[in-house]
Amino acid sequence: MGSAWFGLNTGLRALVASQLALDTAAHNTANANTEGYSRQRVRLVASEPFSYPAFNRTGLPGQVGTGVTVATIERVRDAFLDLQIRSQIALQGQWETRRDELAKVESVFPEPGGSGLGDVLGRFWNAWQDLAADPTSTAARAALVEQAGTLTRRFARDASQLTTLTDGADYQVGQQVAQINDLASRIASLNSQIQRVSVSGDRPNDLADQRDLLLDQLNRILPVTVDPKADGTVTVLVGGTDLVEHDKARAITTTLDANGRQVPTWSSGGSVALGTGQLGALVSVRDTTLASYRTALDQLAKGVADAVNALHQTGVDATGAPGLQFFTYTPGAEASTIAVNAAIAADPRLLAAAAAPNQPGDGSIAGAIADLRAGKLFAAGTQTASDFYAGFVGLIGSDTRQASEMATNQALVVDHLRTRRESISGVSLDEEATDMIRFQHAYQAAARVINAVDEMLDTLINRTGLVGR
Numbered sequence: 001m002g003s004a005w006f007g008l009n010t011g012l013r014a015l016v017a018s019q020l021a022l023d024t025a026a027h028n029t030a031n032a033n034t035e036g037y038s039r040q041r042v043r044l045v046a047s048e049p050f051s052y053p054a055f056n057r058t059g060l061p062g063q064v065g066t067g068v069t070v071a072t073i074e075r076v077r078d079a080f081l082d083l084q085i086r087s088q089i090a091l092q093g094q095w096e097t098r099r100d101e102l103a104k105v106e107s108v109f110p111e112p113g114g115s116g117l118g119d120v121l122g123r124f125w126n127a128w129q130d131l132a133a134d135p136t137s138t139a140a141r142a143a144l145v146e147q148a149g150t151l152t153r154r155f156a157r158d159a160s161q162l163t164t165l166t167d168g169a170d171y172q173v174g175q176q177v178a179q180i181n182d183l184a185s186r187i188a189s190l191n192s193q194i195q196r197v198s199v200s201g202d203r204p205n206d207l208a209d210q211r212d213l214l215l216d217q218l219n220r221i222l223p224v225t226v227d228p229k230a231d232g233t234v235t236v237l238v239g240g241t242d243l244v245e246h247d248k249a250r251a252i253t254t255t256l257d258a259n260g261r262q263v264p265t266w267s268s269g270g271s272v273a274l275g276t277g278q279l280g281a282l283v284s285v286r287d288t289t290l291a292s293y294r295t296a297l298d299q300l301a302k303g304v305a306d307a308v309n310a311l312h313q314t315g316v317d318a319t320g321a322p323g324l325q326f327f328t329y330t331p332g333a334e335a336s337t338i339a340v341n342a343a344i345a346a347d348p349r350l351l352a353a354a355a356a357p358n359q360p361g362d363g364s365i366a367g368a369i370a371d372l373r374a375g376k377l378f379a380a381g382t383q384t385a386s387d388f389y390a391g392f393v394g395l396i397g398s399d400t401r402q403a404s405e406m407a408t409n410q411a412l413v414v415d416h417l418r419t420r421r422e423s424i425s426g427v428s429l430d431e432e433a434t435d436m437i438r439f440q441h442a443y444q445a446a447a448r449v450i451n452a453v454d455e456m457l458d459t460l461i462n463r464t465g466l467v468g469r
Helices: 006-030 079-108 117-133 138-199 205-221 277-312 342-346 364-374 385-425 429-463
Strands: 040-046 068-075 225-228 234-238 241-245 252-256 262-266
Touching: 006 040, 006 068, 006 429, 068 205, 079 138, 079 205, 079 225, 079 277, 079 385, 117 138, 117 364, 117 385, 138 205, 138 234, 138 241, 138 252, 138 262, 138 277, 138 342, 205 234, 205 277, 262 277, 277 364, 277 385, 364 385
Parallel strands: none
Antiparallel strands: 040 068, 225 234, 234 241, 252 262
């Protein structure tokens, strides 16, 4: 037969299980606003039942339940949803970075407006038209030299601004690499802690939440593949190369390319597969997008300079001498080095407005240069300077608009996925309050069971046999 103490142990099990469930609900409530926290759930199971020992079981009851026990305290998490979010976070980081960098480029070329390169170029052509109308005017010559200087300074300013943006993107590449190394070392440290907890049979739920949050942050910068291991650790791979394995993190460093720009490489050698993410976007904007803008600006400066020089050198200046080269520049860096010929800048009489000597009223060369406004100088003779510049500015606007729209779309996708994850893993204060009431009642009921058994034992021990004394 069963022991009189049997019910006491069953009540104690219920008391302990209810207490642990209450503690878990309190832990969930306390972390309702903790970033990256996943709600935890106590999984209760019936404890091992008791079978009465007997040679012959006929007539005896079956197994007797021994109460409840806590099987595990598990965090509520959807691994597939985590995978989806991380892939979309990488794309979000890529497009947001492109949007932010290209927005800076738009501020360099404020078009339409009254101070952009297009307006300065228009005033330059107008100055030649004014000189053609009155080639003997000292004021018109001085104004043309001034407008030409303004144009060259605008080219140099815009080129300098693009270089500054390139330098800024390059600096951010170094910062992102340092952040990747920091995140990788922290993930490796958590791997070590999780492994030690896991081998003891416990579930390191809070440590796993911290690691998952770091993995989300890492994916925003550099897309990675996460390979879970049986010991609770994860291997983090970048393009097939392990960034983190167990408690070891492989460092990423930077080397300088031919242009002196930082290139992410593994410390052990070899290039890093960037893919999407903030780091890949920065390198792409720096090496491809901004470089193409700089090339287009150089093409514009060179095209204008060469066309003006070709006509100006066919003319005659006010002293009767052949026209000099009007613009000078360094090949390969036309926009940043273009300048008005120093001799002409010092003496506007050297402007070659006439087609022949001793023709003070002749402004045909100046007029021909002014007509370059409508000349098909670019894109194999299909675009004027204004058309080329408009297409250049339009490309910047198109790239920026695309990046902005894609960033907005990706933000919506990530927000949707995070909402889904929050509905699964997030803490609901109403639900936790309900659970606390439920487990409180269970605790109280278990306590009443223990009280009832205690009264039974008191009767058995202290009162049995009093009759007849």
